[in-house]
Amino acid sequence: MSWIYMENHLSYNIPVSMIRQFCFCPRIFYYESVLNVKLKKPIWVDQGTEFHEREKNLIKRRNFNKLNLDKYIRYEEYEMSSSVYHLAGKADLILESDNEVVPVEIKSQKRKPTRGQVLQLCSYGLLAEECFRKKFIKGIFILDDKDKNYLIEMNGEIKNELMNTLEEMKKIYLLQIMPDSSATEFQCNQCEYLNLCNDRNF
Numbered sequence: 596m597s598w599i600y601m602e603n604h605l606s607y608n609i610p611v612s613m614i615r616q617f618c619f620c621p622r623i624f625y626y627e628s629v630l631n632v633k634l635k636k637p638i639w640v641d642q643g644t645e646f647h648e649r650e651k652n653l654i655k656r657r658n659f660n661k662l663n664l665d666k667y668i669r670y671e672e673y674e675m676s677s678s679v680y681h682l683a684g685k686a687d688l689i690l691e692s693d694n695e696v697v698p699v700e701i702k703s704q705k706r707k708p709t710r711g712q713v714l715q716l717c718s719y720g721l722l723a724e725e726c727f728r729k730k731f732i733k734g735i736f737i738l739d740d741k742d743k744n745y746l747i748e749m750n751g752e753i754k755n756e757l758m759n760t761l762e763e764m765k766k767i768y769l770l771q772i773m774p775d776s777s778a779t780e781f782q783c784n785q786c787e788y789l790n791l792c793n794d795r796n797f
């Protein structure tokens with residue numbers, strides 16, 4: 596069966612939350628989405644979830660007037676899916692004006708978002724663009740820093756990177772082949788799947 600045929604008949608939607616994990620290490624996606632292995636998450640994941648819950652309650656009071664987005668309609672925890680991109684997920688917040696949509700993500704960190712987090716935010720933007728039929732040109736991270744919003748502008752480079760990442764994920768899902776990993780010792784030592792990766796000899 597050809598790869599094009601398989602891709603055209605794919606009924607699976609990649610969870611947007613998996614994109615960040617995939618960028619950290621593609622094998623995590625393979626274990627969780629292809630083999631369906633679910634392990635207990637490390638403690639810092641729970642701490643991030645608690646922060647996320649707290650921020651969700653505060654998001655109503657967050658104002659975006661410094662970015663001129665305070666008049667936009669807000670859709671909190673907005674679920675979307677696309678059979679075009681084979682993606683599905685729930686954005687923390689979508690802002691909508693007459694002519695654009697802006698995805699917003701909450702993160703329990705002060706540092707600049709990672710590449711995986713940027714691709715994840717842009718995935719919500721693509722979903723919102725399709726769902727609302729309005730353009731997506733920027734997204735926002737709310738970081739764990741009082742009143743600090745981090746603006747990401749969507750451009751061709753990010754979109755290409757995202758499309759290539761989704762393509763790789765679909766291939767791994769359909770062909771069910773464990774991907775190579777370039778994860779460092781530091782990454783593997785904080786990963787709950789280390790026991791399954793027996794080629795990691797640290």
Ligand code: SF4
Nearest residue numbers: 620778783786789792
């Ligand atoms: S242990 Fe390392 S190679 Fe294996 S899934 Fe985790 S990060 Fe990836």
